[in-house]
Amino acid sequence: MVDQSPPFPSSWIVAQVYGANVELWDGHAIHEAILARHLKSEAGSRHANPLAVGDEVEVEPGEPGGPMRVVSIAPRRTFLERSTGDSRGRTQIIAANATQAVIISSLAEPPFRPGLVDRWGLLARRGGLVPVLCLNKVDLGTHEEAERAIAEAAIPLEAVTVSAENGSGVDRLLELTAGRVSVFVGHSGVGKSSLLRRLIPNADALVGTVSAKNLKGRHTTTSSRLYPLPGGGIVIDTPGVRSVQLGQTDVAEVAAVFDEIAEAPPCRFRTCTHRTEPGCSILAGVQSGVVPSAIYARYRKLLEEAEVK
Numbered sequence: 001m002v003d004q005s006p007p008f009p010s011s012w013i014v015a016q017v018y019g020a021n022v023e024l025w026d027g028h029a030i031h032e033a034i035l036a037r038h039l040k041s042e043a044g045s046r047h048a049n050p051l052a053v054g055d056e057v058e059v060e061p062g063e064p065g066g067p068m069r070v071v072s073i074a075p076r077r078t079f080l081e082r083s084t085g086d087s088r089g090r091t092q093i094i095a096a097n098a099t100q101a102v103i104i105s106s107l108a109e110p111p112f113r114p115g116l117v118d119r120w121g122l123l124a125r126r127g128g129l130v131p132v133l134c135l136n137k138v139d140l141g142t143h144e145e146a147e148r149a150i151a152e153a154a155i156p157l158e159a160v161t162v163s164a165e166n167g168s169g170v171d172r173l174l175e176l177t178a179g180r181v182s183v184f185v186g187h188s189g190v191g192k193s194s195l196l197r198r199l200i201p202n203a204d205a206l207v208g209t210v211s212a213k214n215l216k217g218r219h220t221t222t223s224s225r226l227y228p229l230p231g232g233g234i235v236i237d238t239p240g241v242r243s244v245q246l247g248q249t250d251v252a253e254v255a256a257v258f259d260e261i262a263e264a265p266p267c268r269f270r271t272c273t274h275r276t277e278p279g280c281s282i283l284a285g286v287q288s289g290v291v292p293s294a295i296y297a298r299y300r301k302l303l304e305e306a307e308v309k
Contacts, residue, residue, distance in 0.1 A: 011056035011074060015226035022051065022070055024059070025226055033059060033068040048084050052093035053224040053236050054181065078128035080183050083247030091247055095183040095224055095236045100130040102177070104186035104195065107149055108140040113187060114152040118302055119244040120185050121157065122257050129183070132176060133159040136191045139166055164194035174199060174231065181234045188240035196237050200227050249306035258299050260291045273303065
């Protein structure tokens with residue numbers, strides 16, 4: 001459940017994390033800090049990382065001439081997490097306290113992957129974020145192809161079509177992100193970094209010395225980073241991924257991704273998984289054509305990929 005407790009009155013926001021090294025945003029500039037020793041071991045049995053970009057933290061002065069220390073983390077209002085796939089069943093907090101998850105996909109090169117949009121959409125909703133679809137590289141196809149791709153997304157969400165190559169649609173994306181905290185997520189190669197530089201031309205100048213040292217010579221995102229938008233708002237850019245693991249998931253969570261399934265009449269059994277159970281309204285809907293077979297196939301695939309409770 002998302003904690004709605006208020007953050008610290010005067011919060012610093014985590015902009016970047018490299019092990020025990022932390023960069024903090026105060027609304028004006030980046031500052032260096034380190035993670036207090038007692039927080040390093042507080043990830044616990046559920047989370048692999050004690051601190052995430054977007055976390056609001058409390059700090060104390062460090063040693064004379066040294067960086068500040070992060071000593072406490074405010075309760076997260078929202079979160080975006082994914083399973084690490086380790087034997088302990090832990091999750092990685094990708095970002096904290098964001099308003100929306102902007103799921104960046106490409107029309108081509110690589111081709112659009114609706115299943116990945118489904119998974120990111122489920123994770124966004126689980127953590128209290130609003131999912132938004134951003135379809136990049138529309139210059140590589142037709143308007144009709146872009147519309148068909150958007151229609152394939154199962155989760156009802158706002159969508160914007162853009163081209164990082166020629167800049168089309170970028171103004172609309174700026175409108176969607178203005179005044180909000182947005183997490184950019186997506187498959188490797190969809191042009192997320194190029195799109196970020198369309199939104200924030202001086203993005204490389206908005207990092208601290210720790211980031212600069214770690215990112216020297218790199219042209220892709222290797223860890224989550226916070227960027228203030230020129231017109232207000234924040235973007236948390238995350239590394240591209242090739243797969244998204246959902247971890248422990250309720251059947252109802254998976255069903256909620258698909259309107260045709262979520263809005264179907266109740267099944268005979270409350271614990272129905274809509275696979276082989278008698279009296280299943282979803283299976284009846286597939287047979288009658290009310291539930292499209294393609295949607296049902298994606299539901300089954302998502303269900304099989306999830307670690308259903």
